[in-house]
Amino acid sequence: MLKLGWQSLVPGWWLILMLAGVSALIFYAYRPVHFSGRLRRWLPVLHALAVVLLVLLLVQPELALGLRRRTKNRLHILVDTSLSMGIKDRRGVSRLDRAREFLKARHYFRSMRPVFHTAGQELTEVSREALAGLKPEAGASRIAAAVRDLAERVGRDGAAILVLTDGADPTPPDWEGLKKNLRTPVYAVGIGESEFKDLSLAELVVNSPVYQGQTVHIGAYVRQSGYPPGLARIRLKQADRVLQESTLRDSGLFSYAEFQVPAAAAGVFEYQVEVARQPNEALTDNNTGLAVVQVVAPRIKILYLDGGLRWEYKFLKRYLESDAQLEPYFLVRVGGSLFQQTGGGKLSLPADFLSRRDFLKGFNLVILGDLDFTAFTGRQLAALRDFVLEDGGGLALLGGDNFLRGLAGTPLEALLPVALAGGESRVLTEAFSPAAAAVSQPVTFLEGLGRLPRLERRNPFRVPARGGLVLLTRDGDPGQPVAAVNLAPQGRCLVVGTDDTWRWYFSGASERQRYEEFWGRLIRYLCGPEEYLGIGRRLPDLLLDRREYGLGEPVAVRLAWRPGGPEGSPEVFWQDQSGRRERLVFKSEAASFTPPAEGLYLVGATAAGRSVFKWVTVSRSGSEWSEPGRNDAWLERLAETGGGRYLRLESAGGFGPELARGEPVTYNVSLARPARRFLLPAVFLMLNLCWFLRRRQGVI
Incomplete structure (x- = not known):
C-alpha cells in the first residue's frame, strides 16, 4: 500500500493552490518570450523544477510503501498423546497415527518453523524426529490446560498454536480465563470419528446417604453410540456377585436403568455396575463403574x-x-x-x-x-x-x-x-x-x-x-x-x-x-x-469436581456450608481401601490430595460422632473413556476462544494460507530537515542559471 503525506503545518489545500498558482505564473511569464533552439524547451522546465524543489522544502513530504514479506514464523504444534488417541478407526489406524499423517502431508509447514509439543497430563516440547516414536500413553487429557500453559510460555513468539486432538478433555475449562491468557490465535484439528460403536457408563446417581431399612436407588446413565437406544443388558454386582440384572431403556440423550437394593445394615458399601459388551464394540473399558452408598443407623x-x-x-x-x-x-x-x-x-x-x-x-x-x-x-x-x-x-x-x-x-x-x-x-x-x-x-x-x-x-x-x-x-x-x-x-x-x-x-x-x-x-x-x-451445618457438604481421576491427578475438595455454618470444627480426610486415613488441610475452604495408587478412595468428614462420605475412583485412564468420540462442540469452543478456527481432520487442509501468512513491512522515504542544506544550494543555482540564460537572451 502506497501512502503520501507531509510534515508541514500548512493546510494541504493551501499548498495545492500555491503550487498551481506558481505553475500558472511560470507559464504566463514564458508565454510571450521567444527563445532559440533547445533553450526554449529546457529553460521553463529548469525553472519549474526549481519551484517544485522549493515547495518540497516547505511541505517536507513523506512517502510510505507497505509490503507483506513472507517470513518463516514459529508455529507451535500441540499433539494430544492421551490414551484416547490410541483408539483406532474403521481402517485400523489410531488417532495418533492420523495426526502424524496430517503433519507429514501438509506442505505449508515447510514455509514455517514448527515447534512440536505433546499434551497429556503435562506439556512437553519434543523434536520433529521424536514424533515418530510418540505413543498414546498419557493417563488423561488436559488439552485446555496445555494450551493455556503453552500460551503463557511462548507469549507472542509465533504465528499460531495448532492443536491436534480428539477433544476428550474431562476437566471443565475456564474459557474466560483462557481467553485472557492467549496472545496468539489457536487453531484446532479434530482427530477421530464423532460416531462409532461404543457404550459408555456416563454417570451413576445414588441416594446416599440413606437410612438403614430404606431402599438404595442406583441410577445408571449410559451413553450409546452406533447402537439402537436401550436393548443392552446391565448388571448390578457386589463383591463380584450379581445382585440384579436389567435392560437399558431409552430416556432421550442417555439410556437408563435403575436398581433398588434394601439398606439392611449400617456402613459404607461398594457396588459395581456393568454394561454387557456389545458386538463389534470399539471400547469396553468404559462399560463398568463403581458406586458407594453410606447407610446410616439414626437415633x-x-x-x-x-x-x-x-x-x-x-x-x-x-x-x-x-x-x-x-x-x-x-x-x-x-x-x-x-x-x-x-x-x-x-x-x-x-x-x-x-x-x-x-x-x-x-x-x-x-x-x-x-x-x-x-x-x-x-x-x-x-x-x-x-x-x-x-x-x-x-x-x-x-x-x-x-x-x-x-x-x-x-x-x-x-x-x-x-x-x-x-x-x-x-x-x-x-x-x-x-x-x-x-x-x-x-x-x-x-x-x-x-x-x-x-x-x-x-x-x-x-x-x-x-x-x-x-x-x-x-x-x-x-x-x-x-x-x-x-x-x-x-x-x-x-x-x-x-x-x-x-x-x-x-x-x-x-x-x-x-x-x-x-x-x-x-x-x-x-x-x-x-x-x-447436619450436612451444611455440623458437617460440610463435600464438593468434588468429578468421580473419576487419572493416576497422578490431584483431587480437589471444596467445603460448602449453609447460612450460619459451620457449627464446630469437623475433621476432613481421605481414606484408601485399606482404611488408612490422612487429614486434609484446608485454605479458604479448599484442599487437594494426590492418590498414590489406583483404586477407590473415600473423602469424608466427621464431627460429634457423625460422618459423611463421598467417593472417587483412580485409574490409569481416569475419565478418559467417559466420552471417547470426537468432541466437535468442545473443539469449536476452544478455537473460538483462541480467536482461530476449527476444522475436522478430513477438511483441515484449508489452514495453509492462514498459518503461513507473512509479516507486514513498511518502507519510508521522506524529505527531512537535514536534507535542506543540500537542496537550498541546488535551488539557488537553478534560479541563478535561469536568470543568467534569460539575460543572455535579452529577457528580464
Whole structure:
C-alpha cells in the first residue's frame, strides 16, 4: 500500500493552490518570450523544477510503501498423546497415527518453523524426529490446560498454536480465563470419528446417604453410540456377585436403568455396575463403574407436644416408642403454657423451654398436635420458626379441633405451607382415602406410597400458589389437600390436616402396616439423612469436581456450608481401601490430595460422632473413556476462544494460507530537515542559471 503525506503545518489545500498558482505564473511569464533552439524547451522546465524543489522544502513530504514479506514464523504444534488417541478407526489406524499423517502431508509447514509439543497430563516440547516414536500413553487429557500453559510460555513468539486432538478433555475449562491468557490465535484439528460403536457408563446417581431399612436407588446413565437406544443388558454386582440384572431403556440423550437394593445394615458399601459388551464394540473399558452408598443407623430425637390424651396422640406415641431408630419425648399440655411429660426419654425442661433455641436444637423434629396457639407467646413461635429456618430442624403440625388456630399474624405463619383463611380448625366428617399428589420434584415420602386406607375426619385448608407443595389429597383431588410441606431453603414444615390415622392401627394387620409405613416415611422425610447428619451445618457438604481421576491427578475438595455454618470444627480426610486415613488441610475452604495408587478412595468428614462420605475412583485412564468420540462442540469452543478456527481432520487442509501468512513491512522515504542544506544550494543555482540564460537572451 502506497501512502503520501507531509510534515508541514500548512493546510494541504493551501499548498495545492500555491503550487498551481506558481505553475500558472511560470507559464504566463514564458508565454510571450521567444527563445532559440533547445533553450526554449529546457529553460521553463529548469525553472519549474526549481519551484517544485522549493515547495518540497516547505511541505517536507513523506512517502510510505507497505509490503507483506513472507517470513518463516514459529508455529507451535500441540499433539494430544492421551490414551484416547490410541483408539483406532474403521481402517485400523489410531488417532495418533492420523495426526502424524496430517503433519507429514501438509506442505505449508515447510514455509514455517514448527515447534512440536505433546499434551497429556503435562506439556512437553519434543523434536520433529521424536514424533515418530510418540505413543498414546498419557493417563488423561488436559488439552485446555496445555494450551493455556503453552500460551503463557511462548507469549507472542509465533504465528499460531495448532492443536491436534480428539477433544476428550474431562476437566471443565475456564474459557474466560483462557481467553485472557492467549496472545496468539489457536487453531484446532479434530482427530477421530464423532460416531462409532461404543457404550459408555456416563454417570451413576445414588441416594446416599440413606437410612438403614430404606431402599438404595442406583441410577445408571449410559451413553450409546452406533447402537439402537436401550436393548443392552446391565448388571448390578457386589463383591463380584450379581445382585440384579436389567435392560437399558431409552430416556432421550442417555439410556437408563435403575436398581433398588434394601439398606439392611449400617456402613459404607461398594457396588459395581456393568454394561454387557456389545458386538463389534470399539471400547469396553468404559462399560463398568463403581458406586458407594453410606447407610446410616439414626437415633432421631423427636419432641412431641399435644393438647390432650386423644386417640391420635396415644397411637402415634405407641408407634414412636416402638421404632428403634427414634428417640421420642412426649409432653401434654395441662393448662396454659404448662406441659407434663407423659413418656419417652427423661427430659429436663428449662423455664419457658419453647422460647429457647438452644433447647430446641437438641431435637431433630418437633411435632405439634392439637394445640391452640393463642396461648403461645410471639417469642415461642419465633423460636419454632428459627428452629426450622436457621437450624434446619423439622416441624410437623397435626390436625384436630384446634388445627392451626391462633397462627394468623404470628412469626410462624410465614413458614406454613397454608394460606390461612380462619376456617382451618373446622372438622369435616366424611369418608375419604388420602392419595399421593402429583409432584414436579422427587419426594421420598411419596415413592411407591399409593392410595392409603380410608379416613373419616379432615381439616380443610388451602395451599398458597408459592411456598407450599401438596403431598396428599382427598381421593386424588388436587384442590383438596390433606398434607402439605413448605419449600424453605433448609428445614421442613409440614401440616397434616387429619387426626384420624389412628384408625389404621387397629383395623387389621395390613392397615397397621400402612400406618407404620405412613408415619415412618413422614418422620424420615421431615428429618432426612442429610438433615440428621447436619450436612451444611455440623458437617460440610463435600464438593468434588468429578468421580473419576487419572493416576497422578490431584483431587480437589471444596467445603460448602449453609447460612450460619459451620457449627464446630469437623475433621476432613481421605481414606484408601485399606482404611488408612490422612487429614486434609484446608485454605479458604479448599484442599487437594494426590492418590498414590489406583483404586477407590473415600473423602469424608466427621464431627460429634457423625460422618459423611463421598467417593472417587483412580485409574490409569481416569475419565478418559467417559466420552471417547470426537468432541466437535468442545473443539469449536476452544478455537473460538483462541480467536482461530476449527476444522475436522478430513477438511483441515484449508489452514495453509492462514498459518503461513507473512509479516507486514513498511518502507519510508521522506524529505527531512537535514536534507535542506543540500537542496537550498541546488535551488539557488537553478534560479541563478535561469536568470543568467534569460539575460543572455535579452529577457528580464
